Structure formats: C-alpha cells, structure tokens
Amino acid sequence: MKPKFLLTVFTAFIVVCTSNAQDFRLGKVSLQELKEKVHPKDSSAVAAVLFEKAENKLVYNQENGFEIELVVRARIKIYKKGGYDLANKTLRYYLVNNSREKVSFSEVATYNLVDGKIEKTKLKSDGEFDEVINKYWGQKKIVMPNVKEGSVIEYEYVLHSPNIGNPRDWYFQSDIPVNYSEYINSIPEYFVYNTNLKGFISPKVTVEKHNKSLRIDSKVRVSEAGFSATRTNFSSEDIPYTETRTTYLVENMPAIKEESFVNNIRNYTTSLEQELSMTQFPNSMPKMYSTNWDAVVKTIYDYEDFGLELNKTGYFEEDLNQILKGITSVEEKIAVIFTFVKTKVKWNGYHGYSCEEGVRKAYKTGVGNVADINLMLTAMLRYSELNANPVLLSTRSNGISFFPNRTAFNYVISAVETDKGLILMDATEKYSVPNVLPLRDLNWSGRLIRKNGSSEDVDLMPKVNSKEFANVALDVDNHGVINGKVKLYHANHEALRFRQNHIVTNKDAYLESLENKNNNIEINDYVRENELDLAKPIIENYTFKDTKTAEIINNKIYLSPLIFFSLRENPFKQEVREYPVDFGYPIQEKYSITLKIPEGYEVESLPKAMTVDGGENIGMYKFVIGNNNGVIQIVSTSDIYSPIVTPEYYQVLKDFFQKSIEKQNEKIVLKKI
Numbered sequence: 001m002k003p004k005f006l007l008t009v010f011t012a013f014i015v016v017c018t019s020n021a022q023d024f025r026l027g028k029v030s031l032q033e034l035k036e037k038v039h040p041k042d043s044s045a046v047a048a049v050l051f052e053k054a055e056n057k058l059v060y061n062q063e064n065g066f067e068i069e070l071v072v073r074a075r076i077k078i079y080k081k082g083g084y085d086l087a088n089k090t091l092r093y094y095l096v097n098n099s100r101e102k103v104s105f106s107e108v109a110t111y112n113l114v115d116g117k118i119e120k121t122k123l124k125s126d127g128e129f130d131e132v133i134n135k136y137w138g139q140k141k142i143v144m145p146n147v148k149e150g151s152v153i154e155y156e157y158v159l160h161s162p163n164i165g166n167p168r169d170w171y172f173q174s175d176i177p178v179n180y181s182e183y184i185n186s187i188p189e190y191f192v193y194n195t196n197l198k199g200f201i202s203p204k205v206t207v208e209k210h211n212k213s214l215r216i217d218s219k220v221r222v223s224e225a226g227f228s229a230t231r232t233n234f235s236s237e238d239i240p241y242t243e244t245r246t247t248y249l250v251e252n253m254p255a256i257k258e259e260s261f262v263n264n265i266r267n268y269t270t271s272l273e274q275e276l277s278m279t280q281f282p283n284s285m286p287k288m289y290s291t292n293w294d295a296v297v298k299t300i301y302d303y304e305d306f307g308l309e310l311n312k313t314g315y316f317e318e319d320l321n322q323i324l325k326g327i328t329s330v331e332e333k334i335a336v337i338f339t340f341v342k343t344k345v346k347w348n349g350y351h352g353y354s355c356e357e358g359v360r361k362a363y364k365t366g367v368g369n370v371a372d373i374n375l376m377l378t379a380m381l382r383y384s385e386l387n388a389n390p391v392l393l394s395t396r397s398n399g400i401s402f403f404p405n406r407t408a409f410n411y412v413i414s415a416v417e418t419d420k421g422l423i424l425m426d427a428t429e430k431y432s433v434p435n436v437l438p439l440r441d442l443n444w445s446g447r448l449i450r451k452n453g454s455s456e457d458v459d460l461m462p463k464v465n466s467k468e469f470a471n472v473a474l475d476v477d478n479h480g481v482i483n484g485k486v487k488l489y490h491a492n493h494e495a496l497r498f499r500q501n502h503i504v505t506n507k508d509a510y511l512e513s514l515e516n517k518n519n520n521i522e523i524n525d526y527v528r529e530n531e532l533d534l535a536k537p538i539i540e541n542y543t544f545k546d547t548k549t550a551e552i553i554n555n556k557i558y559l560s561p562l563i564f565f566s567l568r569e570n571p572f573k574q575e576v577r578e579y580p581v582d583f584g585y586p587i588q589e590k591y592s593i594t595l596k597i598p599e600g601y602e603v604e605s606l607p608k609a610m611t612v613d614g615g616e617n618i619g620m621y622k623f624v625i626g627n628n629n630g631v632i633q634i635v636s637t638s639d640i641y642s643p644i645v646t647p648e649y650y651q652v653l654k655d656f657f658q659k660s661i662e663k664q665n666e667k668i669v670l671k672k673i
Helices: 004-009 031-035 081-087 293-301 304-310 317-323 330-344 359-365 370-383 493-502 507-517 647-664
Strands: 047-061 065-078 088-094 102-114 117-122 128-132 137-143 152-161 178-188 191-198 204-223 230-253 271-279 388-393 411-418 421-425 445-449 455-459 466-476 482-491 522-529 538-546 551-553 556-559 587-596 601-605 610-615 619-628 631-640 668-672
Touching (some): 031 102, 065 081, 081 088, 088 102, 088 152, 178 191, 293 304, 293 455, 304 370, 317 330, 330 370, 330 411, 330 421, 370 388, 370 411, 466 493, 482 493, 493 538, 507 522, 619 647
Antiparallel strands (some): 102 117, 102 152, 128 137, 178 230, 191 271, 204 230, 388 411, 388 445, 411 421, 445 455, 466 482, 482 538, 522 538, 601 668, 610 619, 619 631
C-alpha cells in the first residue's frame, strides 16, 4: 500500500536538540509570554504553540475493561490576526455503539495584557458546541473568548475511547512553530503496539518501567450451611503488572511549510502513529491483532453497510433494464450506467466506505454519500454482467497509512476488470469520465476487493497524459500591438479540472480573470465548445488584443515567442526538497504559434531551437522555431511523464523547469527595414 521511498525517507531522521524538561502548568501564563510581539525564531509566524503535552494511557474499569484515556494540555500564543483561527479547537469523536467515544474540554481561557496586568477570560457555555457530523462521527468545538493580537490561549481536553486498537495519531509539528511538544505513552505489559515515527525531525525518546497494579472486585452468591438462605461474598484482588512509559519530546520545532505540488503535507509532518499488535493477559494465550491488507478488506466487505448493500439490486433493476435496451458492448454499458448513476444520485459531500443512508434510500431520494453512490454503481455494473468490484482508497486529504487497518481507508470507488485493464470510476464527480478520477482520489494506490474475498493493490495514478493544446495565430503591427486568435483544448484531467472550476462560473467574471492573468489582454468573441459533452475535450475560442507584451526600443520590436503563455518564474525555489513533487497526473502542454511579421520589419534574431531531456523520471521539453516568408512558426511542447517525482530527482526537475522557462522568455527581435 505504501510507496517504498517513504519507508526510506521516514527513517532518515535528524535529531533535534532538547533541554531539560520544564514544568508546564495551565493557568501559569507569564508577562513575558504576553509581551512577546513576534516569535523569536520565526518573525513571520502568526501564532506559535508555546507548549503542548499529551498523556495517552490505558486505564482499567470493571465494566468495560481497558480503555484509552488521552489528556492534552496546550498553550498557544497569537501574534497576528492571521492566527485567530488557532483560537478555535475542534475534536472529532466516534459515535457508534460500543465504540462510542467521549470528549470533554476544561481549563479553557484567554489571557491578555491590559494596563500592564494579566486579564483572564474563561470560556462560557455559549462558546462550546457539540455537533453530529453523520451517524458515525460527532465533534466538539470550542471558540475562545476575547482573542486579540498578543493573546495567549490555554485549554485541556480529555478523550475516553474504547478503541484501543488505534490510538489517535500525534503531530509534534504544525504549520506554526512549536516550542515544546511532549507525548507520554503508558502501556501495561499485556499490550504490544507497533509504533511508527514519520517526518524528518526525530523526537528524543526515553523509556521507563513502572510497577503498577489493578484492582478487580468480584461478588459471589453462596448458601449458608444448613440453611436455604444465601449471602453475597465480596472480594477484591490486586493484580500487579509492569507499565512501560515512553516519552517523546521535541523542542523548537519549526513550522512545516507548504511547498509547490505537495499532495498532503501531513504525510511528511513529524508525527507518531500506533497500532495494537498483540495482547497477552495472565493465564491466556497471546492474541495477535496485526494483520494484512487482505484480512482488512475482507472485514470491511463483510460489514452490513458495505457487502450487504452491494448485493442489493431490486430497487434499480426495472430502470436499468430500460436504459440498457439494445446496448451490448462493454464500453457502452459502462458509459451508460456511469452517466445514469451520476445524474440519479447527488453526492452529499461525505466521505466513507460505509453507506450512510443505504443504497435503496439514496436511489429514492437522489442523495447519498460516497459509499451509497459508488457501491450502487458497482452493483449496477455487476447486474449488467460486467466484472465490477469496489476499490477502497485513502483520499489525498486523509494521507497514507503505514499499518493495515480499517481506518487506513476513507473512500470507495468502482472498477471494471477488462482484457485491456482496469477501468476506474467515481460517480460522485459529475464531470468525470471512466479512468479520469477526481484529484482527491489520486493518492498512490487503493485496494480492489472481489466477490470471492481476494484483493489486490490498484495503482490509482493516471497513465495517460492529460493535455492542454493551444493553436495561436498572431499579427503584430508596427506599433507593437498584437492581435491574435486562440483555440485552446483541455483533455482528460485538464478538462475535468476546467469543468469543475469554470462551468458554473459567470463567463464575464471568468473572462476578466483570464484577461488579468494574461498581461491584461482584451478578449473578444469568446466561445466554448463541448462544455457538457464529457467524452470530448473542452475547447475555448477567442480573439484578443495585447498592447503590453511587445516592446519597441530604437525601432526594434522585442517579444517573447510564447507571448503571455510563457511561464515567468520557476515554481521550484527551494535548494533542497524533502517531499515528493506531486503533479497529480502526467501532462502535456503544447503551444503552436504562428506570428506574422509586420510590414517594414524583418527578423534580426530568433531564439535557438532547444530540447531539454529530463529523463524518464521527469519528462521532455522541446522548442522549435523557424521563419518562413515573413511568418514565424513556433512549437513549444512540455511533457511531464510521471505524476510523482521523488526528492532525489528534485534538482533535475528544478533545472528542467529553469531551462524551459528561460527559453520561453528569450526574445524574438524584429528590426525596421
């Protein structure tokens, strides 16, 4: 499931220096903290975590056995208005049956400096909210009172969870600086957890052993000797055990910075992930919990709100029989069914591989979550005698999991196995077509589950280039004014992206943004083709007038060969890249331009043709130019072969873009005859 390079990267840690542990206590905000105007190591920071301390332990109670108790205390400094969002804390909790979790906040307050004195404002009841997200999840939210620039906020929360198999992940690093972050994990000897540290900065780890005991109370009904009456005997037993206390500590953690083309920054953030591997209680055999992906997906398939929903067909059979009349080919069946589901049921925005309303109700009401829609699609494809199966995946926002477990997935799509390979579909996206998944789905790999219980990895990353082609005809007059005509094609994922972003946009607003983006050109005669014909590229046609791109100096006209279509700066500015570059999908951009030389001018110089070969891990850039009877012809083609470029090829990629950009911005020089 996980890419091999991540395993290598995540073990290459840099140890940060730590100092002696400090006594951080809520309610002890200092004048120095309130007076601080900027973060001492990052003046751009809008806020900072002054300290954050978590204690995760397994506690025993007579009724439920061992449960997780997570206690978190935090103090945050707000430097600028951009940090006000940090004054709101939201915590999700699971709602279902015996797995129901409980969350409580306490010690919530905002501190400000008023006339040289510390003013404390406590959270009132109207600043705390408890919301139901769906039937699986709820969330508690606090909105801190009286927050200003310079405020310090504090809070404590406690999470009680019976879900001991997967403790909450802990993030030492954030998008703001973290001065101090400590995670203490206390585990009785009966439990063994797999632990994984992610990121490029390693916490300091200390391990201690402590002798503990738990008390088990019991009662037994016994008969009195020689009498029919009974009495109850109460007894207690203290059972000794060893607890392993592991402390993870980091100090002076820099803010993790977003970089260009990163799918999910949390994949590379310094954090801790755990999974229950084994239990062994006194006088009992060991019980193994660590498993493999096959076992995980089989468990999911057997859920009532997954496999049973997938097997339901009666609610759609009559309608489907009507729309499939006369259709025999695999491709036509797929296209018709896919379109039918997309138009029949609207996505409610909720992720998940478990049906929320159930396929019958979703079909009837026309609204459903991801599972309602895509399990329905799979069932219809199977009913039409296609080899269709669901594919579990983790969206880009959900990240990548290191352990085989049910929470590794948060989404499901549909796949049809054919002689030519898999055809992947996601009917939640109304502008998608088969094998063109929305960007949220393109997260490395998923897991296909067949009826017989077998499963296999599915590569989700597109193999076919998405394309953006432009045919451009230009006329330049002797004043340097450029008049042109453009025909611009968007295909595959580029077409999906365009439709998602612009079909519902007011055309006047879109044209204004297009003019502003392209050096304030003046656009006229704008026409769009194939807006809703999803099988075809979307095409834009327009004419334009450009008075700014060309420059006239000493009777010479200077202009870039790609005019305003050229890239101006390299998106890759870092000297060293720690994260993969994620383009989402392979792409080809091609511009074919004809430029008519104005009367009274001739070519003095042209940029030279050039090819930049980035190799199979990057791509190819070709620039061709020539002058034929007063018409300059230019073809610029950029191919990015791989949707993912690993960090070891970053410098090659950076140089590839730099050379391409420099070539695109060289000047054509026309001189007056």
